[in-house]
Amino acid sequence: MGNGGTGLGYRVLFVTPLVCDPYSMQRHPAAIALAIVLVVCFSSVRAETDPLDGFTVEEVAPGNHVHRGSLDDRSPANAGDQANSGFIIGERCVAVIDPGGSLRVGQALRAALRGITDKPVCYVIITHTHPDHFFGAAAFRPDNATVVGHENLPRALGQRARPYLKSLERDLGDLAAGSDVVPPTLLVKDEITLDLGGRTIVLHAWPPAHTDNDLTVFDTATATLWLGDLLFAEHTPVVDGTITGFIRVIDQLAGIEVRQFVPGHGRTALPWPDALKPQQEYLQLIVRETRAAIKARRTIEEAVDTVGLSEASKWAAFDRFHRRNVTAAYAELEWEE
Numbered sequence: 350m351g352n353g354g355t356g357l358g359y360r361v362l363f364v365t366p367l368v369c370d371p372y373s374m375q376r377h378p379a380a381i382a383l384a385i386v387l388v389v390c391f392s393s394v395r396a397e398t399d400p401l402d403g404f405t406v407e408e409v410a411p412g413n414h415v416h417r418g419s420l421d422d423r424s425p426a427n428a429g430d431q432a433n434s435g436f437i438i439g440e441r442c443v444a445v446i447d448p449g450g451s452l453r454v455g456q457a458l459r460a461a462l463r464g465i466t467d468k469p470v471c472y473v474i475i476t477h478t479h480p481d482h483f484f485g486a487a488a489f490r491p492d493n494a495t496v497v498g499h500e501n502l503p504r505a506l507g508q509r510a511r512p513y514l515k516s517l518e519r520d521l522g523d524l525a526a527g528s529d530v531v532p533p534t535l536l537v538k539d540e541i542t543l544d545l546g547g548r549t550i551v552l553h554a555w556p557p558a559h560t561d562n563d564l565t566v567f568d569t570a571t572a573t574l575w576l577g578d579l580l581f582a583e584h585t586p587v588v589d590g591t592i593t594g595f596i597r598v599i600d601q602l603a604g605i606e607v608r609q610f611v612p613g614h615g616r617t618a619l620p621w622p623d624a625l626k627p628q629q630e631y632l633q634l635i636v637r638e639t640r641a642a643i644k645a646r647r648t649i650e651e652a653v654d655t656v657g658l659s660e661a662s663k664w665a666a667f668d669r670f671h672r673r674n675v676t677a678a679y680a681e682l683e684w685e686e
């Protein structure tokens with residue numbers, strides 16, 4: 350299946366002269382029929398090509414393997430593969446970080462993991478409550494791994510799991526099958542350290558920022574920080590917690606000594622902590638312009654139509670998320686002291 354596209358190309362090239370040449374068409378009706386069958390047949394093979402063919406992971410630091418999700422909207426073309434995800438391999442076992450946006454994505458991540466190590470998966474860490482990060486957790490049920498999340502994660506999942514699943518089924522159809530919420534059984538209040546054998550990872554629970562249940566993972570052996578959606582690269586940042594809290598948390602993150610880092614979406618060539626700046630500037634601009642709009646007694650609709658538009662060319666999926674961010678910022682800032 351992986352080479353379906355290439356195969357189609359060769360076969361169409363081979364049969365095209367027969368179809369286009371009138372002499373050949375008269376002399377070789379059977380060939381014409383064959384050509385049509387081949388084209389129809391291989392077109393349908395192509396249509397059924399697994400959207401996760403070509404799923405890859407890259408080792409960004411020793412033992413830290415990252416898969417980059419798509420920046421596009423969720424659709425059958427990406428099977429919900431939108432968030433960055435990956436795993437850290439210790440001497441004893443493996444910790445998966447964000448198992449992806451559908452069972453299919455989780456299975457692809459698990460297959461990629463099994464292509465690299467046969468060590469057991471002992472932890473599946475969910476960085477926060479958004480469905481593009483956690484719906485793949487069901488793929489790791491056979492591993493009996495401990496599912497880990499922020500202490501606020503169960504409440505957030507309880508509120509949104511059902512509408513999230515409906516929306517996944519609407520967007521992915523059959524490709525959503527088997528995607529499910531796997532509740533965390535190990536909750537992080539402030540900070541905990543997990544031992545993967547000869548390697549420890551530190552999980553930190555942050556105050557409300559991108560959501561009210563953001564968790565980061567720090568691999569101490571390589572100083573690699575997995576940020577979940579506390580860092581967006583390329584993709585428009587999303588505020589689903591508090592915009593002022595998000596800005597404060599980013600300031601704190603900038604003080605951490607980090608050699609390598611993994612955003613929740615996209616990639617950046619900027620070094621740490623400069624990589625945090627584009628997102629921080631975007632959020633600060635929204636706060637500044639929204640405060641000005643409120644002070645000028647502009648309505649929320651007027652604010653949404655004007656605030657932050659100078660950022661539009663810098664981010665993917667801007668139309669989909671920016672107005673929502675301004676709406677959330679307005680509601681948050683309207684009655685501040």
Ligand SMILES: [Zn+2]
Binds near residue numbers: 477479559578587
């Ligand atoms: Zn998120």
